Amino acid sequence: MTATRVAAAPARRRLALLALLAVVAAAGFCLIGLAGNWEYALIIRSRKLATMVVVGVAVACSSVLFQTVTGNRILTPGIMGFDQLFVLIQTLIVFLFGALALSSADPRLLFAGQVAVMVVFAGLLYRWLFGRDGRDLFVLVLAGVVCGTLFGSLSSLAARLINPNDFVVLQDSLFASFNQVDPALLGLSAVLVAAMAVWTVRLAYRLDVVALSREHAINLGVHHASVVNEALVVVAVLVSVSTALVGPLTFLGVLVANLARQLTGTFRHLTLLPAAAFVSVIVLVGGQLVLERVFGMNTALSVIINFAGGAYFIALLIRESRR
Amino acid sequence: MTRLRAWHLAAGTALLAVLAAWSLFVGVSDLSLAGLLDGRPDEVRVLVESRLPRLLAILLAGTAMSVAGLVMMHITGNRFVTPSTAGTTESATLGVLVATLLAGGEALIVKMSFAVACALVGTFFFLAVLRRLTFRDMILVPLAGIMFGSVVGAATTFVAYRADLLQSLGAWTSGDFSGVLRGRYELLWIAGAVTVLGYLYADRFTVAGLGRSFAVNLGVRYDRVVNTGLVLTAVITAVVVVTVGEVPFVGLIVPNLVTMVLGDHLRYALPATALAGALFVLLCDIVGRLVRFPYEIPVSTVLGVVGAAAFLALLLGGGRQVRAR
Numbered sequence: 001m002t003a004t005r006v007a008a009a010p011a012r013r014r015l016a017l018l019a020l021l022a023v024v025a026a027a028g029f030c031l032i033g034l035a036g037n038w039e040y041a042l043i044i045r046s047r048k049l050a051t052m053v054v055v056g057v058a059v060a061c062s063s064v065l066f067q068t069v070t071g072n073r074i075l076t077p078g079i080m081g082f083d084q085l086f087v088l089i090q091t092l093i094v095f096l097f098g099a100l101a102l103s104s105a106d107p108r109l110l111f112a113g114q115v116a117v118m119v120v121f122a123g124l125l126y127r128w129l130f131g132r133d134g135r136d137l138f139v140l141v142l143a144g145v146v147c148g149t150l151f152g153s154l155s156s157l158a159a160r161l162i163n164p165n166d167f168v169v170l171q172d173s174l175f176a177s178f179n180q181v182d183p184a185l186l187g188l189s190a191v192l193v194a195a196m197a198v199w200t201v202r203l204a205y206r207l208d209v210v211a212l213s214r215e216h217a218i219n220l221g222v223h224h225a226s227v228v229n230e231a232l233v234v235v236a237v238l239v240s241v242s243t244a245l246v247g248p249l250t251f252l253g254v255l256v257a258n259l260a261r262q263l264t265g266t267f268r269h270l271t272l273l274p275a276a277a278f279v280s281v282i283v284l285v286g287g288q289l290v291l292e293r294v295f296g297m298n299t300a301l302s303v304i305i306n307f308a309g310g311a312y313f314i315a316l317l318i319r320e321s322r323r
Numbered sequence: 324m325t326r327l328r329a330w331h332l333a334a335g336t337a338l339l340a341v342l343a344a345w346s347l348f349v350g351v352s353d354l355s356l357a358g359l360l361d362g363r364p365d366e367v368r369v370l371v372e373s374r375l376p377r378l379l380a381i382l383l384a385g386t387a388m389s390v391a392g393l394v395m396m397h398i399t400g401n402r403f404v405t406p407s408t409a410g411t412t413e414s415a416t417l418g419v420l421v422a423t424l425l426a427g428g429e430a431l432i433v434k435m436s437f438a439v440a441c442a443l444v445g446t447f448f449f450l451a452v453l454r455r456l457t458f459r460d461m462i463l464v465p466l467a468g469i470m471f472g473s474v475v476g477a478a479t480t481f482v483a484y485r486a487d488l489l490q491s492l493g494a495w496t497s498g499d500f501s502g503v504l505r506g507r508y509e510l511l512w513i514a515g516a517v518t519v520l521g522y523l524y525a526d527r528f529t530v531a532g533l534g535r536s537f538a539v540n541l542g543v544r545y546d547r548v549v550n551t552g553l554v555l556t557a558v559i560t561a562v563v564v565v566t567v568g569e570v571p572f573v574g575l576i577v578p579n580l581v582t583m584v585l586g587d588h589l590r591y592a593l594p595a596t597a598l599a600g601a602l603f604v605l606l607c608d609i610v611g612r613l614v615r616f617p618y619e620i621p622v623s624t625v626l627g628v629v630g631a632a633a634f635l636a637l638l639l640g641g642g643r644q645v646r647a648r
Contacts, residue, residue, distance in 0.1 A: 138462035139638060142403075145469055146635050153627030160620045250473075303481045310474035314467050321463050 011266040018278035025286040055242045056280035058193050062238035063253030064276050065231045068211045074316050076253035081148025082239045083248035089117050091155040099166035119236040189241045196234050204269040251309020256280040335598045346609050347374045351617045372505045380508040381608050382601045384563050387514035389600025390521050391559040392574025397532035398552040403465035405574040406560040413475040414445025415564040438561035498568035498623035514562040521555050525589035572630020
């Protein structure tokens with residue numbers, strides 16, 4: 001008992017530090033350079049901040065969950081192309097039913113439908129890739145990356161086949177950035193992410209066991225398959241939410257999930273998940289703050305995340321190969 | 324292993340000739356055999372100014388890219404390392420952007436030189452990093468290469484964003500033959516010439532593919548052959564990127580399928596690869612022209628779908644045998 005407490009203490013202290021940093025970044029983002037019509041600016045900024053927090057939490061949780069369930073640290077939903085899959089589903093809906101379906105249907109119902117399709121396909125993809133034992137880790141990762149490319153190409157093919165008017169509607173719904181998010185959609189997303197976060201926390205202890213390996217988990221009396229299924233549903237919902245809000249962020253997940261693991265040095269999901277969420281918020285909000293206030297750029301954050309995340313990913317790959 | 328027989332090549336060439344002839348008559352402007360025989364000036368003009376250059380561009384690009392892939396996979400000793408999985412293509416695109424920013428002009432030859440230089444630097448850098456690693460996994464190398472490519476791509480996007488060139492960047496990167504007209508594709512003949520050069524080096528590439536010590540033992544100057552091969556692939560990739568844009572997966576899929584059937588001897592595999600590459604790209608381009616007639620889908624989109632699916636099949640289906648090699 002004392003041993004665990006000793007091991008857990010620094011992790012908890014680091015978690016508190018990360019939380020503090022996240023709050024500082026958020027406060028800095030809202031308050032630095034606030035002048036003139038400050039009430040208006042504050043509303044705009046806090047909406048942007050809320051978007052980044054929702055997306056950050058969604059990406060962080062989905063990445064940590066996916067890593068645990070697949071038992072490897074370099075594969076995340078973003079790398080596997082789950083967000084490209086969501087874009088593909090959305091494009092196909094417009095392709096099959098026309099833009100009218102996208103704009104006239106109840107957005108909540110539509111979103112629920114998309115998420116349902118997403119859950120099914122993510123499950124199938126997972127079974128197909130991870131179903132057989134003994135697949136080499138790097139083959140899986142490469143297959144995941146190529147899946148992402150395939151989904152991307154399929155959506156651009158479908159986008160080419162859609163008539164231009166429908167495409168404009170689609171583009172509006174696909175390429176929102178942090179700067180222009182529909183407040184109604186944001187509220188719905190926040191609720192969904194919160195619900196998923198609660199579900200994840202309820203799963204946390206079983207996830208700790210699943211992280212040991214499938215055999216150990218079963219041996220210890222955890223229903224491995226059902227935990228995996230629940231986790232995949234959560235992942236699918238979270239990926240759908242973040243992609244619907246701001247579009248694909250391929251490398252953010254792998255960056256924050258691994259940074260959180262490195263920084264806290266723990267395998268306990270109750271510490272790991274919030275840590276990843278805080279790191280994610282720090283990266284997004286802090287990055288946006290630096291870009292906007294120091295370099296005067298507005299929309300380049302995802303490019304920079306892809307640059308840094310990609311470099312980090314190569315480093316991870318190389319380190320993994322040396323084991 | 325199936326031995327390549329003369330009639331295989333002959334049959335392939337005949338098929339290519341039929342498809343090529345057909346492709347001349349696929350398009351929006353009216354073009355008919357009768358009209359050409361009558362010598363109607365407008366139809367002859369469409370043929371000479373647009374259809375024929377387009378066909379030549381397709382054949383040259385398809386041949387050159389697949390041969391580049393074949394050479395690269397030999398000199399790196401890895402089936403999945405090709406221009407699109409080692410950052411070569413993305414580096415060439417960055418080069419085009421840098422050339423546009425620095426030189427500004429429209430001179431194709433300037434863009435091409437920059438693209439070649441950047442493609443070389445990028446590929447050499449990637450391979451140099453890899454050489455430092457003691458453990459070279461068959462799959463890890465292309466995986467790292469794809470990631471390296473996307474990092475270079477992110478850098479390119481960033482530079483383009485800062486310079487307000489994002490839209491033109493999108494136009495360059497997606498490979499498309501619909502803009503090919505007489506006077507705008509001739510640079511591709513350089514790629515064709517370099518491909519022929521590759522054939523002259525075929526035996527040396529084959530030996531280099533057997534590994535450094537073996538190659539040196541047989542009296543081949545390993546480093547020189549490898550560097551020659553890299554320059555060849557960089558020039559081909561850069562020329563194709565400058566003239567038609569990125570043509571994804573051709574250099575990866577075609578050589579892999581061909582060598583699966585014919586084995587690794589380059590002198591046999593290379594002509595077959597060249598032929599298959601031309602066929603593959605031509606077929607994809609015709610599909611792109613027909614799917615949404617009278618509109619066109621860029622060949623890079625069609626290739627992206629077909630190529631990614633084929634790569635997945637190779638990786639998961641044939642992955643085990645390939646790795647056991």
